[in-house]
Amino acid sequence: MEQRRAYGKSHWYHETQSRSQHSDVLPLVPEAAHVEDRFLLGLQLPESLQRDCTPWLNACRNLAKELFPDEVAVSRLRTFSAYDRLSSALTVAQVCGVQRLCNHYAARLAPLPGPDSSRESNHRLAQITQYARQLASSPSVITPLARQQLDDVGLTTYDIILINQIVGFVGFQSRVVAIFQAQQGQPVRWIPGMPTQEDAAAEGFQATESEWLSDLPVVDARYASKTQAQSLLRWQSQPTLSALAPLLAHEETILDCLGQLIGTLPANPPLHALAALVPARINGSVSCFNHYSAQWQGAGGLPDAIRNGDRAVQAWCHQYPREQAVTQAIGLLTRAPDRFSPAQLASLTEHGVSEEQSITLLAWSALFGWLNRLRIALRSERQPA
Template sequence: MEQRHFSGKSHWYHETQSSLCPADVQPLVPEAAHADRFLLDLALSPEQLAEEQPWITAARSASETLLPESVCVNRMHTLSSYDRLSTALTVAQVYGVQRLCNHYAARLAPQPGPDSSRESNRRLTQITQYARQLASQPTLIDNASRTQLDEVGLSVNDIVTFNQLIGFIGFHARAVAVWQALQGLPVRWLPGLDTLQDAPAELFTTAGASWAADLPAVELRYAQTEQLEVLSISQPLRPLQGMSWLLAHDAPALCALSQLIRLLWQPAPTQTDEQTLVMLLSARINGSPSCFTEAALLWRGDSGLPDAVRNGERALQAWSHNHPRERAIIQAVQMLTRAPDRFSAAHIQPLLEQGFSASQALRLLVSSGLFGWLNRLKVGLGSQA
């Protein structure tokens, strides 16, 4: 393949085979690099900031953990700043939320890219392909996909961090999309772009699906103090049970995720049926049978709902016909999960009409991004049957 000796990072759709970038390359919106790491350039009222500050602070911490200003690369941690930011931009492109694309394109532009050797090109191509697939079609990821990451030099630590990063960008995209919708800001919509397709129904035919890691977890005898400390926080959290020892390969990322779960996920018995419905929808669309099974066990409402979600769009529409409150949630979560770039104020309005406050609607919808993150960790790091 012909080597490309120029950088394509001055626009969203960057060239994956790029050499060191020229000094004069500028992103389309250079000032976007200096925006708040999570809220970007969205202006919130003092009341909103005060009410949502805890989880916003945790989300900002997750961003700074996964996408720091500089990265110390070594044999066990090979993901450079360029690798991380190019992955963030790739995933942002999949979801199409313009603020996200502007931000990560602006941060990527000044980064020195890899050399133009065959090995570097293959590595970057493989990373980009995996990130795009896990973001847009999670069910395409399997053990062969993980093996390909290993073949291009990613360690187990790298693979865990990589999957955490992809999950976080999906969460970030949906949080920003909800904030924009609540403020009535116009959305970007380009005809012809595919939306996320629901996972095949065959994945959900077996009740009681469980999850098993396909990568080695941290062994207790080798665990570092930081890992043991974060495990004491993460293991009691139900969404992370069974995954914590694997995710502990990147202790700071696991800590950030645990904090967000504690702030946005309501454990039983305070778990609301509304949030359980969001869990069911997210798992069904993204293709995580074990997450679906977990949500079905938590559901305390109409017994027909889990089967309706399992059986697909027509069955769910029929069930929701006599459940207007749940119907409003279903329509909003489906749009936000499948096409966050098209999510607008019109999709939040039915929730407000059903009695949700703006803050309640925000928390419920942002939690769908969190569940999507967890879905992708299950798909990316293990097998479900």
């Protein structure tokens, strides 16, 4: 695994080996640790957008508090420390390249003491960092073997659920921040040399029917705590979360916040399925792609075109400029959030998608990217993602 050395945790590309000595090096933007809004990270929205977006943004803020509290108590079942959480978040922010997130997570990570400098701790941290980077940048390469490697360095089922939720959330956060920065006309600033995400291989998408299963232990309602049982009962009936809920209920407060986000983010029915199909094809989530292919109610042939890749999509969209603008905007946001610019939002508006609809549609695509990663990372060895 590639390791990039830096003098202190103040840099975006933090080292994966822990050190016992304390560093006086300050983060690049130390004030970024103290923003009041830990989801939008100081980004101020116009009043009209605040009114429309407050319900689902509040759910996002609750998620940020649950995933990244200021203090974390570790135990035998939950070994993921505050350092582990913020280190993983910074890794994902680096992959996405959105500067606002890199500043925030680097500033929060900087003052925390790292793990001890033993070989075992270094190996554990390196494995966590590698997993987070791969799931964020190329989710289709994640296999049950990668999850087994987390188990081999001591992560529990609770830890594995948590790291996947962290990677999904920070990737979602990066894309939502990129959307609102574009809405405000802010210039694109990406890190030079950062590659864009490549699409998943086409082979897995040849099957038009697939069932998603996991081989991780689920929360059994008969033995669950009261809060776990309530969360499981509530979200297992929600179509978007029905398959994942028995696993995610291991961390029921995070599941509750995710469910609230799904319930408060407005849907745009004519294009909602498209917001799911494009990221599912890019990320490699076959089961999600097949599910939303059946829900597409627009002009015939688009799901098959997306299944067959960009060239087929371009040919299909020749007579459908609105769908072309939507697929291009979602594709760029999925592959390279740091390069998403005002031009993509302007293109949607030019083709009849209002600003509010554009923002929620793109936010849904980012949320589907989160759910894609959960399905890919938590699947069983013999099942498609």
